[in-house]
Amino acid sequence: MKTICSRIKAIDRALKNFLPPEDLTVSEWAAKNRVLSRENSAESGPWRNDRTPYLTEIMDSFTDYRIKKITLVASSQVGKSELELNMIGYIIDQDPGSILYIQPTIEDAKKFSRLRVAPMIRDSKTLRSKVADVKSRDSGNTMLQKTFPGGMLTMVGSNSASGLASTPAKYIIGDERDRWADSAGTEGDPWKLAEARTTTFYNAKMVDVSTPTIKNRSAIEDSYNLGTRETWRHKCPYCGEYHAIDFDNIKFDYDVVxxxxxxxxxxxxxxSWACPACGCLSSEEQMRKQPAKWVAENLGALEHGHRSFWLNGFSSPWQPWKEICYAFLNAKDDPEKLKVVFNTKLGRLWELREGVEDEDTMLARREEYGTRDDGSPIDLPDGVLVLTCGVDTQDDRLEYEVVGNGHYGETWGIKKGMIMGDPHYDEVWERLDDVIDKVYKFKDPAKGLKILLTFVDSGGHKTQDVYQQCARRRGKRVFAIKGKSKSGSMAEDIPYTRPPTKVKIKTGGFAWLYTIGVNAGKREIMDAVKVQEPGAKYCHFPKESDRGYDEKYFNGLLSETEVPRTVNGRTSWKWEIIPGHERNEPLDCRNYALAAFRVIDPDLDAVERRLKNPQTDKKPKPKRKRKRQTQKNSAYDGAW
Structure with a gap:
């Protein structure tokens, strides 16, 4: 009898694998089976749909037979990773099939598997019974591959051509798509490669999710626009209209400390939030209690089975509005930090605002550096701590700019000039010595600074002349540079600065040559000129006519913009001259001077102390015997 009972139990267990799935949507499955793991959630325990109501309809569209593709653009901390995990869990338990899960890199995929997938399986009873532990001898599972009855979960990086093009898959889930590689090896667009793997499945599903990045460069933006274009909208408690809570309509006052x-x-x-329809103000507490729903702008996309959703941080239960506003205030003067806030907090694309600043705007921003009581001009305003110089070499002249550098990337234009004459001749360089050797004075004429490092462009037809003249001025810290944008036709930008190399001079001897990543420098300069308030990153320019900061200078400073370039289906970005801007020497000079400051990397606090108290750092040096040096200590002996 016992033998018969045990056989019946064994048959029952086997038959469970052939039972039809429960009639559940993804959100219903999550509410019934999903447990949030303690290491990944501040609110561990059973999944609650009412905590993130905006995810419910997205999850349920996955089980709508009419929907073939789902796109979600979202800020951070709204639960988009949990959304993907709920879909994966539902597939394993209810509708088995092969899943291809794509992360930007293989390292990201391993991290996701270890920190998110493994804890979900461990803590959800129904999944634990279907997916064997990796450590099990006969499990057939690895970190990047999980098998279960009726299917398999494979996790890959977007740059892996073999992982994206090997076996068919019923489900494609792509995470952080805007961070994907442009090409999977040499095979082309990773999404197209993955999409091709679903062609044998009539009921295939594709999901792409990402935080937005840069407007007109964003793959997730393109995907969203092809779908239903739905936004999460809240009902105004006063007029009853539904609107998305956007940062442009958030109102608050603040003090600067x-x-x-x-x-x-x-x-x-x-x-408060100001309703775009009636203008009435509502508090965060009021709006969190108001009804909300998804509203579509492009219902025609349903014919193609594509729903797309856009969600920002103001709907997240884990991000108080005050936290988002504070993050914005802290980043508003730094374009790079502000870009991160736009993408991750506001859930908005960052727009590269080339051309926002023009010559007239920059001319109006110039300021008086002042004069002393005797009427003599002040060379250096307060705040300048280090002087650098950038020199652009032409066949008939040298153009230069002396730049003052201060704390937190704040800069001051000190002098922009031009030395006419063929750089082949010493006389031209002797006039440059007048610029380099000068002591530039503060309001207190007893205090001043000399140029600490000068970078001279060695490109063009005067390369050997530049090498020779820079070698003669090594003691004055004058060095040749070579501007370079990319390491290959479609490669990534090279670093802004790197250690120098020795180059031979045809007439004998050697010079030190620095290679400068000019693209990185141009991007920093263009971001900095957009900062509107004095302080971090702000660019000061003098109004005095003899300093050289006229309309022609600003025409050259703002002469270039980044434009997309597509080769073999792959897009990169290239700096090009803007029509109407004939010369770019001012931009190059500023770029070289900024690179020189980066190479110095000074302790600005120590420099500031010395300027305020010149005697502070003057200590008697103990005498020591000189040791005869038989071998060079540094590969860069003699270089800065």
Whole structure:
């Protein structure tokens, strides 16, 4: 009898694999079976759909037979990873099939498997019974591959051509698509490769999810526009209209608190949302209690089975509005930090605003550096701590700019000039010595600075002349540079600065040559000129006519913009001259001077102390015997 019972139980267990799936949507499955793991969630425990109501319809569209593709553009901390995990769990338990899960890199895929997939399987009873542990001898599972009855989960990086093009898959889930490689090896667009693997499945599903990045460069933006274009909208408690809560309609006041040169911010009023329809203000607490729904702009996309959703951080239960506003205030003066806030907090694309600044705007921003009581001009305003110089070499002249550098990337234009004459002749370089050797004075004429490092362009037809003249001026810290953009026709930008190399001079001897990543420098300069308030990253320019900062200078400084270039289906970005801007020497000079400052990498706090108290750092040096040196200590002996 016992033998018969045990056989019946064995048959029952086997038959369970052939039972039809429960009639559940993804959100219903998650509410019934999903457990949030303690290491990944501040709210571990059973999944609650009411905590993130905006995810419910997205999840349920996955089980709608009419929908073939789902796109989600979302800021951070809204639960988009949990959404993907719920879909994966549903597939394993309810609708088995091969899943291809794509992360930007193989390292990201391993991290996702270890930190997200493994804990989900461990903590969800129904999944634990279907997916064997990796450590099990006969499991057939690895970190990047999980088998289960009726299917397999394969996790790959977007740059892996073999992983994307090997076996058919019923489900494609792509995470952080805007961070994917442009090409999987030499095989082309990773999404197209993955999409091709679903062609044998009539009921295939594709999901792509990402935080937005840069407008007109964003793959997830393109995918969203092809779908239903749905936004999560809240009902105004006053007029009843539904609107997305966008940062442009968030209202608050704040105070600036200064700690030396650093600034902090304090939000002084309750943060409110202004309804675009009626203008009435509603608090965060009010709006979190209001009804909300997805509203589509392109219902025609349903004919192609594509739903797309866009979600920002103001709907997240884990991000108070005050936190988002504070992040914005802290980043508003730094374009790179502000870009991160736009993408990850506001859920918005960052727009490269080339051309926002023009010559007239920059001319109006110039300022008086002042004069002393005797009427003599002040060379250096307060805040300048280090001087560098960038020199552009032409066949008939040298163009230069002396730049003052201060804390937190703040800069001051000191002198822009031109030395006419063929750089082949010494007389031209002797006139450059006048610029390099000069002591530039503060308001207190007893205090001043000399140029600490000068970078001279060696490109063009005067390369050997530049090498020779720079070698003669090594003691004045004058060095040749070579500007370079990319290491290959479609490769990544090279680093802004790197250690110098020795180059031979035909007439004998050698010079030190620095290679400068000019693309990185141009991007920094263009970001900095957009900063509107003095402080971090701000660019000061003098109004005095003899300093050289006229309309022609700003025409050259703003002469280039980044434009897309596509070769063999792959897009990169290239700097090109803007029509109407004939010369770019001012931009090059500023770029070289900024690179020189980066190479110095000075301790600005120590420099500031010496300027304020010149005697502070003057200590008697103990006498020591000179040791005879038989071998060079540095590969860069004699270079800066």
């Amino acid at each position: 200064k700690h030396g040169r650093k600034k902090d911010f304090v939000v002084t009023t309750e943060i």
